[in-house]
Amino acid sequence: MQTLAGPARSPVVPPAAREKRRLPAGVRSWLPWLFITPNLLGLIAFTLGPMLAGLGIAFTKWNVLSGLGGIEWVGLDNFADLFADPKFWKALGRTVFFAGLGVPLSIAFGLLLALALNRPLAGRAALRVVFFVPSMVNTVAIGMVWLLVLNPSAGLLNQALRFLGLSEPPTWLVSEDWALPALVLVQVWAGMGYQAVIYLAALQELPQDLHEAAMIDGAGAWRRFRTVTWPSLMPTTTFLGITSFISTSQGFGLIAFLTGGGPGDSTTVLAYYMYQSGFQAYKFGYAAAIGVVTFAAVLLLTLLMWRFQKGRGLYT
Numbered sequence: 440m441q442t443l444a445g446p447a448r449s450p451v452v453p454p455a456a457r458e459k460r461r462l463p464a465g466v467r468s469w470l471p472w473l474f475i476t477p478n479l480l481g482l483i484a485f486t487l488g489p490m491l492a493g494l495g496i497a498f499t500k501w502n503v504l505s506g507l508g509g510i511e512w513v514g515l516d517n518f519a520d521l522f523a524d525p526k527f528w529k530a531l532g533r534t535v536f537f538a539g540l541g542v543p544l545s546i547a548f549g550l551l552l553a554l555a556l557n558r559p560l561a562g563r564a565a566l567r568v569v570f571f572v573p574s575m576v577n578t579v580a581i582g583m584v585w586l587l588v589l590n591p592s593a594g595l596l597n598q599a600l601r602f603l604g605l606s607e608p609p610t611w612l613v614s615e616d617w618a619l620p621a622l623v624l625v626q627v628w629a630g631m632g633y634q635a636v637i638y639l640a641a642l643q644e645l646p647q648d649l650h651e652a653a654m655i656d657g658a659g660a661w662r663r664f665r666t667v668t669w670p671s672l673m674p675t676t677t678f679l680g681i682t683s684f685i686s687t688s689q690g691f692g693l694i695a696f697l698t699g700g701g702p703g704d705s706t707t708v709l710a711y712y713m714y715q716s717g718f719q720a721y722k723f724g725y726a727a728a729i730g731v732v733t734f735a736a737v738l739l740l741t742l743l744m745w746r747f748q749k750g751r752g753l754y755t
Contacts, residue, residue, distance in 0.1 A: 497727035504721060517728035527729070529704070530712040533619060537708055538687040541626040546679055548627060549634025550672075556635065557642045567639070574633035578692035585625045586612075586697065615705040618698050622706060625693060634679055641675040642668070677748040681741050688737050709733050 497518075500511045521527050556567055573581065588595050589611040600608040609617040645668065653663045691710045694700060700707040700715065707715070709729060717726030 493727045493730050496724055497731045499724045501723045502721045503723050513724065517724050518732070520725065521728050521732065526704070526707075526712065527709075530707050530709050533706065534688055534708040534710075536619060537623060537626070537690065538684055541623045541630075542680065542683045542687055544623070545627045545630040545683060546634050546676065548631040549679070550638050550676075552631060552635035553638035553642055556639055567636070570632040571636050572632065573629045574636075576629075579696060581625065581629050582693060582696040585621075585628075589621055612698055613702060615702045618702060618706050622693060622697065625697070626687065626690065629693075630683065630687075634683070637675060637679060638672065641672055645671050673748055677744060680744055684740060684744075685737055688733065 496510075498512060498514055500513045500516070502509055552570060556563060556570070560566065589597075591597060591608075591610040591613060594611075596611075597608040609621075611617050611621040649667045649671075650663055653667055658666070688708075689710050690708065691714065694706055694708065694711050695714070698706040700711045710733070713726045713729040713733070716722045716729060
């Protein structure tokens with residue numbers, strides 16, 4: 440019932456009564472697991488399970504067409520054949536070139552882009568979206584764009600080079616010498632927007648009092664960047680370096696769409712060589728051994744990068 444004094448208020452529940460409404464301790468202990476169970480099941484089914492299966496297959500000889508009954512245990516034979524395979528070592532060298540050049544360039548251009556977008560600019564929000572879009576676009580769409588840009592005769596890049604006076608520009612994706620550098624170019628273009636967004640978020644969290652103190656001491660822009668900004672960004676750089684090396688070393692989509700591992704085998708990196716061994720030659724044990732070696736190499740590189748950055752950041 441409503442009185443002239445106003446609407447009736449709900450009675451105040453004393454703390455003791457509120458305490459009685461809480462779930463029993465046993466329920467509270469397993470309830471969080473209930474919420475994360477779907478994610479755990481997906482992790483086991485689609486990540487942990489395939490990883491363990493791949494590790495086991497690496498010690499077998501298996502032509503998948505023969506079914507599960509055709510699995511033959513061969514121990515370390517696949518790894519011995521792998522380390523004696525010149526194609527493996529060439530693919531490893533191309534992977535090192537592809538990731539070792541593409542990742543640092545992508546991070547460097549992403550940092551420069553983030554520093555530019557962190558300044559007051561007209562249309563800054565729109566520019567941030569424009570530069571981030573390539574990281575969200577499908578690999579096939581990216582490949583279609585760069586097929587047009589890198590066309591040897593009518594591509595925009597070669598037309599620009601001819602306009603600048605270069606009479607015989609590179610043939611890019613159809614050249615054994617230029618196909619892999621061209622893929623590095625595409626990888627840098629596709630990835631630097633993501634790097635820039637992560638760096639931009641880190642830049643906006645930097646303590647401004649350190650910059651102000653450095654300016655009072657007479658430090659210029661370069662010195663402030665070298666002594667304040669860059670050390671503060673070291674954890675972010677380590678994160679981007681590790682995740683980018685992992686994704687780039689597993690890069691398959693762009694290579695499969697743009698070059699198919701060619702011309703010849705000039706763009707056959709480890710990920711594509713693993714695909715050729717497993718799904719073209721049906722040597723699944725050998726392909727799994729390539730995957731295990733790649734995983735071990737990336738894990739070692741990750742640990743080295745993590746060790747290198749310890750103590751070098753502003754807050755570590």
